Amino acid sequence: MPRSGEEARRRLQQAALELYGERGFDRTTTAEIAARAGVTERTFFRHFPDKREVLFDGEAALRADLTRTVADTPEDLPPLEVLFRAFRKAAGILEGNRAFAEPRLAVIAATPALRERDLAKAAAMADALAAALGERGVEDRLAALAAHVGWVTFHHAAGAWIRESARSLDEHLDEAFADLRALSAEAGG
Amino acid sequence: MPRSGEEARRRLQQAALELYGERGFDRTTTAEIAARAGVTERTFFRHFPDKREVLFDGEAALRADLTRTVADTPEDLPPLEVLFRAFRKAAGILEGNRAFAEPRLAVIAATPALRERDLAKAAAMADALAAALGERGVEDRLAALAAHVGWVTFHHAAGAWIRESARSLDEHLDEAFADLRALSAEAGG
């Protein structure tokens, strides 16, 4: 029924998130998601390659945004600092999506199949960030390490932000990266 | 046909590995695996929960072996050193399984669905190692970090061992952990 295509896509995401939350991922069928979104099952698979991916649609945009920011950061800063600034810049997008992000993380945490996909997305994200750092001249292995560490720190901050509604994602990012610096400092040797 | 149960299991693993290598993971059906192993498709799913898991059967045993070794290491050593010794001790198991390990890694590297599962197994392994370190009195966050870093280093060494047949897994482990120490030393700050 929806004409624009983008609208159907959004309704499918919303319906999937609701149903995964209500009955659990395993006990909801793609046909049910499509029905709640007012389309056919076939249309679901036209928008998303599989039943899991419907919850990870924003990742590509986030990845593009982060890597572009990393590439465009002008100053000659240490790798983790570059990542930190990119995360702070991207935080705004997430802040506006909290109503979607919160139940999303809850469902992922409760579903092994979704945690698996989440790990794969994290690995892809780290690879992309490492490549972006490499473009800045950071040596390969150092870039890879910084990208992985940076991403898990961001992920950690996002989780804390969801659990602790009171403070902003920016504050959680500041705190997480401060903790990281402290950890690194005391781990010397 | 096989009577012991364990024999059917091994034949299913062997058949799956061969077929995944010959036609690729996506183009082999569980029925074909079962047929080559001389059993029914239903029996395949009695031994393995899904089509991917047939390649990850040894992980539980390896995990048990590693955590036990970590727990039993008597001296008061730094966390990464404890892990390093556990890996060296477990290396013997893998050395004897090279004929299985080599094509296995090739298939995993070539198949996104299997890489996803591999990442999940790595995360589970790191969690188990972190818990084992925690039992030794290592502080939680430090244990988690050491476990993750240790596991990726082990994984890295195992990959190098597969690619470079000439040298033993022990040698690759020595080199990987030496590299890790050098990296950590130069990263201070």
Added chain:
DNA sequence: CGGGGTAGTGACAGTGACTGACGCTACGAA
């Protein structure tokens, strides 16, 4: 204003992963 291209969709059929239920048989213990 009319006609053709196209993007998004519905309908339908089909494959293959995975599950539940039931019955059979080989084998070890009593």
Added chain:
DNA sequence: TTCGTAGCGTCAGTCACTGTCACTACCCCG
């Protein structure tokens, strides 16, 4: 020998996912 059980075969069924074709709303160009 008999009985319990573990491993297996068989069958039916659900559901994720795919290929194909036809339809329709919209958009652009004439």
